[in-house]
Amino acid sequence: MQSLRLSIIITLLGILLSACGEAVSPKAAPKINSNQKPTEPTTSKAQSDTVAEAVDSVAKGEKLFQSHRCWFCHNVTDAPPKLGPNLTRVGATLKKPALVTWIKNPKAITPDTKMPDFVGTPAELDQLVDYMISLK
Numbered sequence: 669m670q671s672l673r674l675s676i677i678i679t680l681l682g683i684l685l686s687a688c689g690e691a692v693s694p695k696a697a698p699k700i701n702s703n704q705k706p707t708e709p710t711t712s713k714a715q716s717d718t719v720a721e722a723v724d725s726v727a728k729g730e731k732l733f734q735s736h737r738c739w740f741c742h743n744v745t746d747a748p749p750k751l752g753p754n755l756t757r758v759g760a761t762l763k764k765p766a767l768v769t770w771i772k773n774p775k776a777i778t779p780d781t782k783m784p785d786f787v788g789t790p791a792e793l794d795q796l797v798d799y800m801i802s803l804k
């Protein structure tokens with residue numbers, strides 16, 4: 669009899685304690701949420717701004733590829749190569765420094781190349797390189 673009463677007390681204590689635990693946790697949960705909320709939009713806005721800038725740069729680079737007639741010698745599709753190699757997946761094979769040199773001063777890599785130096789601003793060169801990197 670004694671042990672039965674003891675186990676009832678222990679069970680009741682257990683129920684009480686778990687009820688306390690539950691009472692505490694809902695209070696704690698909104699506190700964490702309200703702490704996170706102010707920072708969340710700032711982070712995702714900063715991230716989407718960076719993504720938007722990168723997309724913008726690639727789009728500008730693609731336009732430069734057209735206006736500077738890179739397409740005259742390079743395909744960016746799987747069509748047969750023209751005078752220069754296809755750049756369809758050049759972003760997967762060449763790293764940024766190599767792309768900068770290729771576009772700025774191709775003769776530094778292949779002295780007798782027919783590829784002309786890119787004439788444009790450093791920002792335009794960056795955009796063209798970003799476009800090349802996006803080709804994968």
Ligand code: HEC
Pocket residue numbers: 733736737738739740741742751752753755758761762767770771778780781782783784786796800
């Ligand atoms: C008159 C033709 C011609 C034009 C125009 C031209 N290229 Fe090239 N390009 C080449 C040739 C040819 C090569 C390969 C090197 C060689 O054999 O001389 C090359 C190589 C490259 C490479 C290295 C590719 C690799 O896989 O190694 C890149 C990148 C490149 N060109 C980008 C450009 C960009 C960007 C433009 C426009 C600003 C451009 N090219 C304009 C002819 C041209």
